Amino acid sequence: MNRMLTVAEMTLRELLRRRGVLxxxxxxxxxxxxxxxxxxxxxxxRSLMLGISWAxxxxxxxxxxxxxxxxxxxxxxxxxxxxxxxxxxLGLWAAGLAIALPFFLLVVFDxxxxxxxxxxxxxxxxxAIAPPLGMLIGALLPRELEGTLLLLVIVTVQMLIDPAGxxxxxxxxxxxxxxxxxxxxHTDGGYLARGSVHGVLVTVGMVxxxxxxxxxxxxxxxxxxxxxVG
Amino acid sequence: MNAxxxxxxxxxxxxxxxxRDDDARHVVAEAATHLRDGxxxxxxxxxxxxxYAAAIAESIGATPPPVPAAPGPVRLHARGxxxxxxxxxxxxxxxLTVRAGQIAAxxxxxxxxxxxxxxxxxGLISPDAGEVTVxxxxxxxxxxxxxxxxxxxxxxxxxxxxxxxxxxxxxRRAGRAAARKLxxxxxxxxxxxxxxxxxxxxxxxxxxxxxxxxxLLLDEPYQGFDxxxxxxxxxxxxxxxxxxxxxxxxxxxxxxxxxxxxxxDLTPAGGTVRDGDAGWGGRA
Numbered sequence: 001m002n003r004m005l006t007v008a009e010m011t012l013r014e015l016l017r018r019r020g021v022l023x024x025x026x027x028x029x030x031x032x033x034x035x036x037x038x039x040x041x042x043x044x045x046r047s048l049m050l051g052i053s054w055a056x057x058x059x060x061x062x063x064x065x066x067x068x069x070x071x072x073x074x075x076x077x078x079x080x081x082x083x084x085x086x087x088x089x090l091g092l093w094a095a096g097l098a099i100a101l102p103f104f105l106l107v108v109f110d111x112x113x114x115x116x117x118x119x120x121x122x123x124x125x126x127x128a129i130a131p132p133l134g135m136l137i138g139a140l141l142p143r144e145l146e147g148t149l150l151l152l153v154i155v156t157v158q159m160l161i162d163p164a165g166x167x168x169x170x171x172x173x174x175x176x177x178x179x180x181x182x183x184x185x186h187t188d189g190g191y192l193a194r195g196s197v198h199g200v201l202v203t204v205g206m207v208x209x210x211x212x213x214x215x216x217x218x219x220x221x222x223x224x225x226x227x228x229v230g
Numbered sequence: 231m232n233a234x235x236x237x238x239x240x241x242x243x244x245x246x247x248x249x250r251d252d253d254a255r256h257v258v259a260e261a262a263t264h265l266r267d268g269x270x271x272x273x274x275x276x277x278x279x280x281x282y283a284a285a286i287a288e289s290i291g292a293t294p295p296p297v298p299a300a301p302g303p304v305r306l307h308a309r310g311x312x313x314x315x316x317x318x319x320x321x322x323x324x325x326l327t328v329r330a331g332q333i334a335a336x337x338x339x340x341x342x343x344x345x346x347x348x349x350x351x352x353g354l355i356s357p358d359a360g361e362v363t364v365x366x367x368x369x370x371x372x373x374x375x376x377x378x379x380x381x382x383x384x385x386x387x388x389x390x391x392x393x394x395x396x397x398x399x400x401x402r403r404a405g406r407a408a409a410r411k412l413x414x415x416x417x418x419x420x421x422x423x424x425x426x427x428x429x430x431x432x433x434x435x436x437x438x439x440x441x442x443x444x445x446l447l448l449d450e451p452y453q454g455f456d457x458x459x460x461x462x463x464x465x466x467x468x469x470x471x472x473x474x475x476x477x478x479x480x481x482x483x484x485x486x487x488x489x490x491x492x493x494x495d496l497t498p499a500g501g502t503v504r505d506g507d508a509g510w511g512g513r514a
Contacts, residue, residue, distance in 0.1 A: 002392055003392050003393060006388065006389060006392040007389070010378070010381060010385060010388075010389050013380070013381065013385065014378060014379075014380040014381060015380075017380045017421065018380060066378070066379070067378070069372065069375035069376050070375075070376055070377065070378055072352075072354050072370075073370055073372070073376050073390075073437070073438070074389065074390070074393055076352065076353075076368050076369065076370050077369075077390045077393030077394055077437075077440075077441055078393035078394045078395065078441065079393045083393075220353065221353045221354075221355075221356045222356070223350070223353075223356055223357055223360060223361045223362055224351075224353035224361075224362045224363075224364065225361065225362070225363045225364070226363075226364055226365075226368075227363060227364070227365045227366075228365070228366070229365055229366040229367075229444055
């Protein structure tokens with residue numbers, strides 16, 4: 001547990017020291033929120049969710065790429081794969097919450113008559129899914145440019161796809177859209193239920209996928225046999 | 231070369247010539263006083279650090295080289311290592327056995343597979359054939375990278391130390407102590423990205439020795455080192471060898487081979503293991 005928490009702490013420290021990155025991580029959702037603010041506020045809140053998802057998953061992607069050279073030597077220093085990917089994910093989840101909190105307060109004070117619990121739940125889905133999504137892309141695509149472009153494709157599809165269509169359910173952040181629709185349009189509880197189930201399933205699926213990829217990438221190679229000193 | 235750099239190089243040269251610590255401190259202090267009081271370019275006043283140190287060593291004598299202990303049990307045994315990248319065979323049936331208390335050098339031309347061999351020994355990549363047996367804990371220092379730009383040196387020590395179960399305080403102290411042996415006082419408030427290339431390599435090297443590995447694999451870790459640090463580096467390797475570690479160093483710098491016990495030449499025509507020239511550890 002100490003090893004996992006140490007990795008989480010160092011992930012947070014690295015991120016907090018990149019002030020330019022932090023500013024852009026806040027600017028991205030803010031832009032998404034303000035760009036349509038003069039029209040229907042519900043659409044602004046839905047866009048905000050996408051902005052948070054994009055910002056946090058991009059941070060996760062770059063954190064994973066930056067750690068690519070460091071992780072094998074940490075593995076040799078006594079870390080297991082799970083310490084590394086869960087620790088990094090914990091740190092990114094904490095960073096995601098810190099990013100989302102001011103936007104939740106912004107919505108509370110700026111947009112009246114919403115189901116704020118639903119807004120919070122939608123943001124939680126974004127924050128839960130974005131780190132493993134970014135880490136998965138970062139682990140599968142070793143170069144940052146390819147990873148960034150793939151993330152752009154995913155977010156664009158998420159933004160443009162018909163949310164009522166079947167294909168939308170395959171996009172990672174469909175849950176937050178459903179829950180946010182329940183929160184801003186005061187639709188029936190089916191939206192909340194569907195969104196919640198989707199959010200939990202996608203989060204668990206993403207974490208398991210990250211676990212699988214990291215376990216393979218940081219596996220103990222079969223040609224190497226360790227014997228105790230004795 | 232300014233006075234401080236000259237004095238540092240001079241002290242390193244004295245150590246390399248095994249001038250007794252007390253004598254060396256005394257001589258360096260005298261030279262520093264002379265330069266402070268009289269001024270002038272130290273290279274003009276005293277000459278090159280190496281030559282002046284050689285003259286001092288000849289006049290006041292040096293400690294006899296330690297009698298090497300017999301090599302201990304096998305710590306690293308690699309055999310039949312073959313690695314191909316596409317159609318190109320980089321390594322063919324390469325092998326190496328290193329015992330506790332030995333330093334092995336891997337040499338060869340660019341692209342002959344030195345780093346690949348080391349990474350296979352570290353378990354970072356898989357060979358197409360062959361196997362490696364490591365007895366005890368393994369440490370690895372890459373040629374470059376392997377550090378985090380936005381962490382402090384102390385945080386690297388904590389991060390690596392936690393992997394081996396070290397608490398924060400002891401990990402920081404162990405890291406700083408190991409850094410000092412390379413002539414580096416690890417600063418508490420400078421991010422790694424602001425360190426020079428050579429200093430970053432000192433951090434890299436310090437990280438690899440922090441958990442006191444039984445087998446230490448070093449992939450040209452001295453990139454960017456100045457002369458004094460380079461001498462400190464080999465001194466540190468000597469201490470680790472004397473403490474019973476098995477060390478493998480990838481190197482281009484053939485003049486250091488007199489400090490190693492074994493040489494693995496991976497040049498395609500070579501592919502041989504031979505004894506080192508034993509000038510340092512007295513082992514042939």
